Amino acid sequence: MSTLSHSGVAQRRSTGRGADTKLLGIYLNDHLAGATAGTERATRLARTARGSALGRAIEPVAAEIAQDRKALLDIMRDLGVPARRYKVCAGWAGEKLGRLKPNGHLVRPSPLGTVLDLEALRLGIEGKAAAWQTLRQLSATDDRLDAARLDTLLQRAQQQQERIEEWRIRQAKEALATTAG
Numbered sequence: 001m002s003t004l005s006h007s008g009v010a011q012r013r014s015t016g017r018g019a020d021t022k023l024l025g026i027y028l029n030d031h032l033a034g035a036t037a038g039t040e041r042a043t044r045l046a047r048t049a050r051g052s053a054l055g056r057a058i059e060p061v062a063a064e065i066a067q068d069r070k071a072l073l074d075i076m077r078d079l080g081v082p083a084r085r086y087k088v089c090a091g092w093a094g095e096k097l098g099r100l101k102p103n104g105h106l107v108r109p110s111p112l113g114t115v116l117d118l119e120a121l122r123l124g125i126e127g128k129a130a131a132w133q134t135l136r137q138l139s140a141t142d143d144r145l146d147a148a149r150l151d152t153l154l155q156r157a158q159q160q161q162e163r164i165e166e167w168r169i170r171q172a173k174e175a176l177a178t179t180a181g
Contacts, residue, residue: 024138025081028072031131032083035069038124042066045117054114057167061121061160068128071153075135078144111175118168125164129157 042062049055076083132154139145 021079021081024079025084027134028076028079028081028131029084031128032069032072032076034124034127035065035072038121038128039066039069041117041120041124045114045121049114054167054171057163061163064156064160065121065125068153068156071149072131075145079142111171115168115171115175118164118171122161122164122168125157125160129154129161132157 039062042058042065046055046058046062049058073083132150135145136147136150136154139147139150
């Protein structure tokens, strides 16, 4: 992580442990905003699908996503990176605003809404996995990062991706199937 000085020479701003604190703080807070939105989306999807096969599949994933958000906050604390409330609020508000999109139905929920929710979760989980991978790489030079914990978080994200993708495909087939007539 380097920046160019006015002379054009690359300079490294570091905590002395391998990471640029300012940039790392921005990076982690951006992921915290995404984790906030993802937690909200997963919780809502689990609640609306409660009692169905989808609900039974999504509820544990939603709980894990909430745990992963907490893990991110713990990692930020360990690194001395403060959580920026405005980014958390932006993530929360962005998820709420995302629900206002047209879905082909005025009064009742659209089956397409579930597909789009699952796609948003999948993308969020992929972003989370990328963050865990980045932090895992940084753990080689920063003893405040627990490599084994990051490996566990990364493995869990990969399992979440697989479960969400399985249900995304099922829901897409169901929602987009043409009826013979």
